[in-house]
Amino acid sequence: MASGGPEIEQLIQLLARLPGLGPRSARRAVLHLIKKKESLMIPLSAALDRAVLAVKTCEVCGNVDTTSPCGICADPRRTESGMLIVVEDVSDLWALERAGVGAVRYHVLGGVLSPLDGVGPDDISIASLVERAPTFKEVVLAVNATVEGQTTAHYITDRLTESDTKITRLAHGVPVGGELDYLDEGTLSQALRARTQI
Amino acid sequence: MASGGPEIEQLIQLLARLPGLGPRSARRAVLHLIKKKESLMIPLSAALDRAVLAVKTCEVCGNVDTTSPCGICADPRRTESGMLIVVEDVSDLWALERAGVGAVRYHVLGGVLSPLDGVGPDDISIASLVERAPTFKEVVLAVNATVEGQTTAHYITDRLTESDTKITRLAHGVPVGGELDYLDEGTLSQALRARTQI
Ligand SMILES: [Zn+2]
Ligand SMILES: [Zn+2]
DSSP states (O other), X not given: OOSXXXXXXXXXXXXXXXXXXXHHHHHHHHHHHHHTIIIIIHHHHHHHHHHHXXXXXXXXXXXXXXXXXXXXXXXXXXXXXXXXXXXXXXXXXXXXXXTTOOSOEEEEOSSOOBXXXXXXXXXXXXXXXXXXXXXXXXXEEOOOSSHHHHHHHHHHHXXXXXXXXEEEEOOBTBOTTOOGXXXXXXXXXXXXXXXXXX | OOSSHHHHHHHHHHHTTSTTOOHHHHHHHHHHHHHTIIIIIHHHHHHHHHHHHHOEEOTTTOOEESSSSOTTTTOTTSOTTSEEEEESSHHXXXXXXXXXXXXXXXXXXXXXXXXXXXXXXXXXXXHHHHHHGXXXXXXXXXXXXXXHHHHHHHHHHHHHTTXXXXXXXXXXXXXXXXXXXXXOHHHHHHHHHTOEEO
């Protein structure tokens, strides 16, 4: 039942679709926005407008940024000759960046192989990875420690055997079944330092 | 560390200020928005723009709506001669509306008396309540079952003793220390039906 006009009701329904918010917390969020109209609602509205216009997916690595190539791909201190870290999702890339893993580049797969869900090699960014990989000394498969993540890592390893690039994975230390994005930054840094060759 | 340009970073920081979201869930929310740019991010941006322009606080009852008087105050089926439900916050009004309590009107106090926090009778909408109350048959004090809520109810009862209006409160059934907005709708309906005279 609408208690605040169609504009408010629609805002609640859209916010309720964000991960971590449901209908009840979306209503609380909207009331909070309305109470903090000048200091939060108007700035958020403006920030969202700007982000809609500015946000791009990097054509090189799959990161999201306001430029393409993204800031990481365009950074000359992160050379092609170094380390390429392969992640499932942009959130994993951001988690590794927060952990301060150094002058690396990334490749965002945009998912994992999952035959049961009909996700095959052509549905995620594997072809472009096979193309990029030989220009790097080392490819680190930083996929989640899930069955699908490990299946994806095996498939990528098979596809890259012809290149001279060293292929590694994150050290055990990533909890089995765990997702990178939920790990603390120290664990992530350590897992990268202790990475092992596949 | 910013991984997605200043526009994205700013959006994360603003979303993190919403109740129920922290920095981590705000990042997830922003990534979700970016992935669903056409179906969610753009509609949310437009809805927020519209809401910023449209949202008003009702000058009669304190509800938020896109008109003032609000839809409830302007609804002729909810007559002044009936029941006025006094709530602390707009979220409580919305919770009662969702519970379908009937053709009632509301008065939003916008807080509770709290001497320790320096909140006195002039800081919440008590004067306008004292003015409105005599035009209703019954005033239901639907404040939270907290110390401050009950203090506020006592204070309002004292201020309204001169009027002939019947003053009631919600039946016990509201858990002690509990907040209306978190109750299920059946409990709220029952508590209103079994309301008792103060
Ligand atoms: Zn990039
Ligand atoms: Zn109103």
